[in-house]
Amino acid sequence: MSTADVALAPGPDEAAALPEPGRAPGAFGRFFRSELWLIFGRRRNWAGGLVLASVPLLIAVVVKVSGSGGGDTFVFAEITHNGLFVALAALTVELPFFLPIAVSAIAGDAVAGEANLGTLRYLLVTPVDRARLVLVKLGGITLFTLAATVLIAVVGAAAGLALFGGGTFTTLSGTSLGFAAGLGRLALVCGYLTLCLTGLGAVGLFISTLTEQPIGAGITLLALTVVSQILDQLSQVAAIHPYLPTHFWLDYAEVLRDPLDVGALGPGAASALAYVAIFTAAAWARFSTADVSA
């Protein structure tokens, strides 16, 4: 056995060894998992998840009891034909406000929450590189966003299929799809909305580096989301519409056309990625030199 083997062999002595400057294998993954534990192990976030999940149940039950209404939009009208549309309907109604609330709560908490508790200073003296912390926080926001979207979709699909079955999946173009294809379209919608909401989350991450008040950061992000949606309604400012963070969100409906044109999601995806890149960089620039006095 060489000395290198001895040095690498895990054992009880390891806990007593002085820290080496080198990086332990899988260190980033371990820190990231601890971040997820922090988000998904928190009761507050489970309560938020319950609220998100209750909407598709509400929709499914109401439609089951009362049937489709005359003035229903496409996704709502299709619910009685295919239960998967409960998921799409729930995502549609939660997109303007409920999902942004969830993202705001998590993104606002990202850095400001740790600063508010004082845990930020202990992370930094551990030491956690500030750029690494920003990336881990962004990763946490992304996975939470994915989880929130998928939760709504899964609960909606399950409730819908149970109450209405998985019949014909009619597209906006009027064609019919098989069950598996319909499920694929739903997954694509989830992916697209996750990306859009992560763009918003990156803005929240940046705001979160500006303050020690997580609630304030979250409310600021939520207010920005609402303002963006209002501006998007005003034709007078049409010139800025493509730059608004919420502008392309409803493009997910393109997924419901036949044949599928994924390219239609391009502008929204590009916009979201630009928001992620710009605001993650801004968060890093602001945070990397910030005095941490909390």
Next chain:
Amino acid sequence: MTVATGLAVATEGLTKRFRSGQLAVDGIDLRVPHGAVYGFLGPNGSGKTTTIRMLLGLLRPTAGTASLLGQPMPQGAALALPRVGALVEGPAFHPYLSGWHNLMRLDAADRTARASAAEDRVRGALDRVGLAAAAGKRYRHYSLGMRQRLGIAAALLRPRELLVLDEPTNGLDPQGTREVRGLLVELAGAGTTVVLSSHLLSEVEQVCTHVGVMHRGRLVAQDTLAGLHARGASRAVVGTPRPAVAAAVLDRLGLADVVVHPPGATAELGDHAPQDVVAALVHADVPVTEFRVSGAGLEDLFVSLTGEGFDVNG
């Protein structure tokens, strides 16, 4: 070799002026030798915590430099900080996580820590501060003393070359204070350098080898404990028409630094009881016209240096 590399902590003209204009730390030159237990003293608000935050790379100095274990801060944080355990301005943890999970979180954040020994490290640290039984309890249900212990456990997650502990016995009962003091003595005995900040002289006096005193952002004294003792030592002052004889008696009793100072003599009282000194003088037929003890130890020196007791500097 620069001065900095021979010291565990060294600063040159370290200064912090906050955006509000307040000069919190004003050009201090800290010198903490390897292996020292350095008592960092000063009233609340004198700049101790701001200094510690700069040492640990949390705040950027307005001017001056700081080095920690030979690394410039904050640039060398990644190299220096894994070897440093710190308790800064009280413990801070996630209230809805248990003590165990809070330490696991900090351990996971340390990129130099191998995952395979994480549980051993956390268990060891909790054992060390007597929190093993409360490991599964949520932090929000911890008492002030338990929170402080958890903060110390976090600093001890790994073997450290340097511990920077800001008011570590805050909120502890006398028993807990004694345990922490014992722990520090044990760690220092094993060669760990310790920087211990406190506004209580009595707290550091028993464990420190070196002392630095802060007052309104300035380091007004820095010395070994013995050196500081000498400055603040009580002296026996004898008034007598026969100073030479009195001095001889003081010398024979073993008092240090005997000085003939007509009309009398003075010497460092040390451990000697004043009444024994007077008895010896009278016994030697020294006509004593006056006897008094001047200066009353470090406490008085501390107060004279900082100009106040426990008042907060505005």
